[in-house]
Amino acid sequence: MGGDERFGPIEMIEDVIGVASIILTIWAGCFLAGGLGGIGRGRLDSKIARIITHALRDARDGGQSRAQIARDMAEFLGRPVSEAILNKWCSEGSEEHRIPLDAFIALVKVTGARDLLGFVPGEFGLTVIEDEYAALIEERLLEEHIEEMQARRAALAARRRVNR
Incomplete structure (x- = not known):
């Protein structure tokens, strides 16, 4: 510490407030980003379909159509992506159609749905910041x-x- 007395009650309170504000800022950021709290339980493939649906619904509310998202994803990926495949990725009953990782990244990129990035780490009790x-x-x-x-x-x- 070299003469810097930081063990007083004021300094301890300042440290606690500092850590609490960091935690609150991170929590508020997750909350304000929409979070994925409403995804619920169930099979992993069903949860993935629900988060894709969530992202597409939010994008629609923001003025992006599924057709536009499909075009933007196709451009990002350099391969065809159709509105029909987006619909299949959203369907919990469509077992043969799973979203590939690169398409998931493209979906996040073109919709701005960064809250989706917390899904995989969240399955392991981790958080993205x-x-x-x-x-x-x-x-x-x-x-x-x-x-x-x-x-x-x-x-x-x-x-x-x-x-x-």
């Missing part, structure tokens, strides 16, 4: 680790003084 927040979180984790190491060093020094 924007890069700008990752740096803040990493910085705070490093600060906590440094504080822990400094506390351990102080405890060792105190024990050494007692043993003299």
